[in-house]
Amino acid sequence: MPGTAVFLSPLQxxxxxxxxxLADRTGVxxxxxxxxxxLTTDLPRVPAAQRLTMRExxxxxxxxxxxxxxxxxPHVPVALRLAQEAGYNIDVEDAVFFxxxxxxxxxxxVAGMPMWMKKLFSLMSHNAQTAADFYNLPxxxxxxxxxxLEI
Numbered sequence: 001m002p003g004t005a006v007f008l009s010p011l012q013x014x015x016x017x018x019x020x021x022l023a024d025r026t027g028v029x030x031x032x033x034x035x036x037x038x039l040t041t042d043l044p045r046v047p048a049a050q051r052l053t054m055r056e057x058x059x060x061x062x063x064x065x066x067x068x069x070x071x072x073x074p075h076v077p078v079a080l081r082l083a084q085e086a087g088y089n090i091d092v093e094d095a096v097f098f099x100x101x102x103x104x105x106x107x108x109x110v111a112g113m114p115m116w117m118k119k120l121f122s123l124m125s126h127n128a129q130t131a132a133d134f135y136n137l138p139x140x141x142x143x144x145x146x147x148x149l150e151i
Contacts, residue, residue, distance in 0.1 A: 001028055002030070003096065004091050005029060005032070007019045007033070008038070012063075018100045030096070036065075036066060038076065039065055039066065040069070041069055041070065042070065044070060044071040046067045051067055051068070052065070052066060052083060054086075064083070066079045073136070076097075076135040077095075097132070097142045098143050098144075099132060099145075102147055103146055103147070103148045103149070104125045104148075105149065105151070106118035106119045118151050
């Protein structure tokens, strides 16, 4: 299908579960697929010229590492525009960003911690900032697929 799909992943070397699952279930992928991992360095700032490391895995499939310093706020769409400027056929303005989301559900049958602690942990997880907000993704271009995990 025409366009660009961006899968954010903490993994630097494997195919994200969400990408595999989507490909298996729908049988459809965009013509350009980017697997993006955002890394924070020990330096306060990373210059824009060193922000992006990109390699082609297969035709239309790219592994992208985005580097930020610990004092910088990640902005993935701006970082991906650097790839556009470098000549890659990526349409950031029309890209679809796929994110996985885990919802923690306290369960009596899962041992390990007291129920009050499970509920507190679940509440804190629910109130955490979303990945879409943290990475400054445009809300109208984000698709979140989630699972529930009993704790």
